[in-house]
Amino acid sequence: MKTMRRLACFFMICVLLLCFSSCILLGTGLSLQEEELSPSLAPEEPPETSKSVKEELPEYEEKMEEIIEILDQYLVDGYDPENLDDLLAQALIASTGDRWSYYVSAEEFDAYMEDSNNAYVGIGITIQHISEDDPGFTVVSVSANSPAYEAGLQNGDMLTHVEGKSVIDLGMDGAKNLVRGEEGTSVTLTVLRDGASFDLTIIRQLIEVEVVVYELLEQGIGYIQINNFDANCAKNTLLAIESLLDQGAESLIFDLRFNPGGRKTELVEVLDYLLPEGPLFRSVDYAGNEEVDYSDADYLDLPMAVLVNEDSYSAAEFFAAALQEYEAAVIVGTSTTGKANYQQTFLLSDGSAIAISTGHYQTPNGVTLEGVGVTPDILVEIDDETYLTLYYGELEKDKDPQLLAAIDALIQ
Numbered sequence: 129m130k131t132m133r134r135l136a137c138f139f140m141i142c143v144l145l146l147c148f149s150s151c152i153l154l155g156t157g158l159s160l161q162e163e164e165l166s167p168s169l170a171p172e173e174p175p176e177t178s179k180s181v182k183e184e185l186p187e188y189e190e191k192m193e194e195i196i197e198i199l200d201q202y203l204v205d206g207y208d209p210e211n212l213d214d215l216l217a218q219a220l221i222a223s224t225g226d227r228w229s230y231y232v233s234a235e236e237f238d239a240y241m242e243d244s245n246n247a248y249v250g251i252g253i254t255i256q257h258i259s260e261d262d263p264g265f266t267v268v269s270v271s272a273n274s275p276a277y278e279a280g281l282q283n284g285d286m287l288t289h290v291e292g293k294s295v296i297d298l299g300m301d302g303a304k305n306l307v308r309g310e311e312g313t314s315v316t317l318t319v320l321r322d323g324a325s326f327d328l329t330i331i332r333q334l335i336e337v338e339v340v341v342y343e344l345l346e347q348g349i350g351y352i353q354i355n356n357f358d359a360n361c362a363k364n365t366l367l368a369i370e371s372l373l374d375q376g377a378e379s380l381i382f383d384l385r386f387n388p389g390g391r392k393t394e395l396v397e398v399l400d401y402l403l404p405e406g407p408l409f410r411s412v413d414y415a416g417n418e419e420v421d422y423s424d425a426d427y428l429d430l431p432m433a434v435l436v437n438e439d440s441y442s443a444a445e446f447f448a449a450a451l452q453e454y455e456a457a458v459i460v461g462t463s464t465t466g467k468a469n470y471q472q473t474f475l476l477s478d479g480s481a482i483a484i485s486t487g488h489y490q491t492p493n494g495v496t497l498e499g500v501g502v503t504p505d506i507l508v509e510i511d512d513e514t515y516l517t518l519y520y521g522e523l524e525k526d527k528d529p530q531l532l533a534a535i536d537a538l539i540q
Contacts, residue, residue, distance in 0.1 A: 389442025
């Protein structure tokens with residue numbers, strides 16, 4: 129009982145910290161998912177608590193006991209001490225003030241690892257909560273040849289229920305987790321289309337995320353869109369480059385807009401292919417240990433451009449920065465986010481995990497991007513409508529101001 133009382137009180141304190149941290153995060157302008165640059169899974173045993181924290185703990189316990197006694201006696205509506213684990217963990221991570229560290233619940237952990245592996249068991253749709261007044265989540269993309277595609281789901285359909293449960297009540301994460309499941313099992317969705325509601329039962333399958341999309345544009349320009357730097361990014365990017373070269377590409381454009389980053393190993397492999405001999409990437413961990421990744425002498429001697437925007441994170445930023453510092457590519461678009469911390473994932477005993485910043489990254493020249501990002505060589509702003517159309521993949525290439533500017537830079 130004493131432990132529960134302490135937890136409940138600690139929860140109240142942490143909620144205040146979380147609220148304060150959330151207010152700070154609302155001002156960061158982040159709109160898309162963040163990914164750590166070099167995720168790694170640490171041992172299940174968390175690091176030992178430092179001696180100084182242990183010595184202070186009795187003071188915290190005393191304060192918690194004092195607060196809980198007041199709550200027990202005076203809180204008019206009472207409180208429920210159950211299900212505090214996730215909220216406590218979230219609040220603890222938020223209280224660090226590190227915008228890049230985060231908590232992953234046990235229920236979300238499998239999906240978290242699937243995202244990092246660019247493969248998951250599901251039906252192949254992307255959903256968004258477009259308006260607070262909507263009764264569900266809108267389908268904004270359906271993967272080609274996916275179970276959802278075969279079942280007839282379309283962009284613009286609204287998902288209102290999963291297995292009879294309201295997606296609004298479930299929340300975005302809850303709905304996604306319920307749609308996903310074991311391969312070969314079925315899930316029933318309630319879909320709203322043109323005012324009519326109907327049910328679809330779809331068999332879950334392994335879905336491989338399309339990491340790289342490419343095509344040969346006019347004037348011998350190869351266009352490569354890299355969606356993230358997680359699993360299979362390097363392999364697919366190099367295959368895309370080789371294919372475009374075989375098709376006669378004489379220059380390349382890498383589109384890293386909305387790229388949330390990913391794994392350092394994937395990033396370095398691509399940079400090594402593109403850049404001449406020299407440093408590619410620098411990292412310094414929490415203990416002050418420095419590591420430098422180097423490129424060999426082989427490189428791709430072609431004119432190149434890189435598209436970035438304010439939602440280019442982490443590995444995407446360092447890709448652009450490295451090519452910029454080697455004067456190997458012209459950078460086009462808007463300034464990137466400015467993320468230079470990398471996270472290490474610690475698996476906790478209950479199946480949840482924390483991903484916390486354990487080091488800093490730097491460009492080949494030793495420059496940090498934290499809070500600064502990459503400044504484009506050619507700045508091209510776009511309006512909000514164009515930004516959203518681009519984000520949803522609906523902007524035609526001949527109407528994309530940033531892409532057109534990159535093309536102009538290559539053909540001059």
